[in-house]
Amino acid sequence: xxxxxxxxxxxxxxxxxxxxxxxxxxxxxxxxxxxxxxxxxxxxxxxxxxxxxxxxxxxxxxxxxxxxxxxxxxxxxxxxxxxxxxxxxxxxxxxxxxxxxxxxxxxxxxxxxxxxxxxxxxxxxxxxxxxxxxxxxxxxxxxxxxxxxxxxxxxxxxxxxxxxxxxxxxxxxxxxxxxxxxxxxxxxxxxxxxxxxxxxxxxxxxxxxxxxxxxxxxxxxxxxxxxxxxxxxxxxxxxxxxx
Amino acid sequence: xxxxxxxxxxxxxxxxxxxxxxxxxxxxxxxxxxxxxxxxxxxxxxxxxxxxxxxxxxxxxxxxxxxxxxxxxxxxxxxxxxxxxxxxxxxxxxxxxxxxxxxxxxxxxxxxxxxxxxxxxxxxxxxxxxxxxxxxxxxxxxxxxxxxxxxxxxxxxxxxxxxxxxxxxxxxxxxxxxxxxxxxxxxxxxxxxxxxxxx
Ligand SMILES: [Zn+2]
Numbered sequence: 001x002x003x004x005x006x007x008x009x010x011x012x013x014x015x016x017x018x019x020x021x022x023x024x025x026x027x028x029x030x031x032x033x034x035x036x037x038x039x040x041x042x043x044x045x046x047x048x049x050x051x052x053x054x055x056x057x058x059x060x061x062x063x064x065x066x067x068x069x070x071x072x073x074x075x076x077x078x079x080x081x082x083x084x085x086x087x088x089x090x091x092x093x094x095x096x097x098x099x100x101x102x103x104x105x106x107x108x109x110x111x112x113x114x115x116x117x118x119x120x121x122x123x124x125x126x127x128x129x130x131x132x133x134x135x136x137x138x139x140x141x142x143x144x145x146x147x148x149x150x151x152x153x154x155x156x157x158x159x160x161x162x163x164x165x166x167x168x169x170x171x172x173x174x175x176x177x178x179x180x181x182x183x184x185x186x187x188x189x190x191x192x193x194x195x196x197x198x199x200x201x202x203x204x205x206x207x208x209x210x211x212x213x214x215x216x217x218x219x220x221x222x223x224x225x226x227x228x229x230x231x232x233x234x235x236x237x238x239x240x241x242x243x
Numbered sequence: 244x245x246x247x248x249x250x251x252x253x254x255x256x257x258x259x260x261x262x263x264x265x266x267x268x269x270x271x272x273x274x275x276x277x278x279x280x281x282x283x284x285x286x287x288x289x290x291x292x293x294x295x296x297x298x299x300x301x302x303x304x305x306x307x308x309x310x311x312x313x314x315x316x317x318x319x320x321x322x323x324x325x326x327x328x329x330x331x332x333x334x335x336x337x338x339x340x341x342x343x344x345x346x347x348x349x350x351x352x353x354x355x356x357x358x359x360x361x362x363x364x365x366x367x368x369x370x371x372x373x374x375x376x377x378x379x380x381x382x383x384x385x386x387x388x389x390x391x392x393x394x395x396x397x398x399x400x401x402x403x404x405x406x407x408x409x410x411x412x413x414x415x416x417x418x419x420x421x422x423x424x425x426x427x428x429x430x431x432x433x434x435x436x437x438x439x440x441x442x
Contacts, residue, residue, distance in 0.1 A: 012356055015260075016261070017263075018261065043387075044417045044419065048426030048428065049389075049426045050426050052389040052428075075426060075428070080389045081389065081428045081431075084392040084396065085396055086396065087393060091355050094354075094355035094356045095355065098356050235355070235357065236358070238360075239355040239358070239360040240355070
């Protein structure tokens with residue numbers, strides 16, 4: 001493809017050789033890419049902070065043999081810089097970046113919805129527009145939905161009977177009615193399900209009024225649901241600070 | 244793929260940081276052609292290093308004794324502790340001759356995405372040292388990247404209210420560069436950390 005431009009969010013960086021890094025990027029048009037940033041670890045590098053995690057950048061890339069090569073980078077939004085000054089937010093952002101990396105693992109395959117989801121979640125996090133822990137759960141639920149694993153909280157995931165239902169099943173993919181519930185289903189409180197629905201649909205007004213107990217239970221269900229659909233557990237999720 | 248032991252050598256070298264498959268092969272063939280005495284000396288150094296070198300019981304820096312050279316030196320100011328990620332950062336700061344306090348080597352930075360949390364670093368040991376009432380200043384000298392920044396943020400929050408001064412190395416513009424090439428985060432931090440000039 002030669003030389004091309006795209007917009008990206010930096011997901012992860014790894015040291016390479018003496019002074020280089022491999023950056024994993026989620027781009028707007030080309031999905032996930034891995035690119036080499038030469039000399040980026042030298043304090044005189046022209047890339048500076050632009051290729052740090054959670055930074056939203058405008059890039060010029062060159063198609064290399066195995067990996068792309070970053071030839072130019074300009075910051076659009078330095079989300080990572082703002083977020084790294086608040087440790088709880090940093091742990092939340094790490095979990096979001098790792099999730100986005102997992103859900104877009106097919107390199108070069110466009111993943112516009114995942115890109116937009118990550119972009120807006122990082123923006124909310126950096127401007128503190130909502131509670132950080134709620135932003136994370138909303139992001140995780142919507143990533144699951146975009147990935148084709150939309151959980152159902154209002155209807156029974158088996159028969160479609162309208163709820164809310166008391167039971168929740170990972171196997172069935174969300175709420176289940178008393179007749180359909182598989183063995184091993186967990187019970188969940190009504191306000192927890194309401195919170196999950198609010199987070200999935202972006203109803204922040206009702207999400208913000210939820211109780212600490214409902215938030216804790218909702219986070220637990222989201223984490224369980226996520227790990228059910230992932231081959232390997234996220235490394236960052238247990239390190240997230242849930243205040 | 245090479246036969247048996249040659250491939251084993253390439254595989255072992257390839258596990259070293261910063262050594263890719265191509266470099267591993269190049270080093271392997273260099274060793275195969277090298278003078279046996281040179282190779283024997285390398286083997287001896289590697290063995291000795293693993294036998295003798297350990298980590299300082301106080302600061303975590305590499306040392307050949309229970310305490311490292313800096314922690315043994317009575318002229319060092321033990322009321323100041325400078326926190327760094329790796330032993331090589333101690334060397335870098337020592338070269339400046341600016342700092343006469345002591346160090347604390349964390350063994351890396353907090354990196355949730357790599358599964359490295361506060362418990363995986365030498366933070367508990369640091370807290371034990373900081374419980375000393377003599378401490379006047381804690382200098383956070385983790386790397387000037389976002390992982391280093393997040394680690395400093397975590398530590399600053401952890402020691403809040405303990406009474407001593409907590410400072411972070413100023414991040415500024417690289418000497419020798421042009422202002423117009425500085426990225427916005429570096430330039431922003433340089434503004435934050437500006438100092439008054441008095442004549
Ligand atoms: Zn020491």
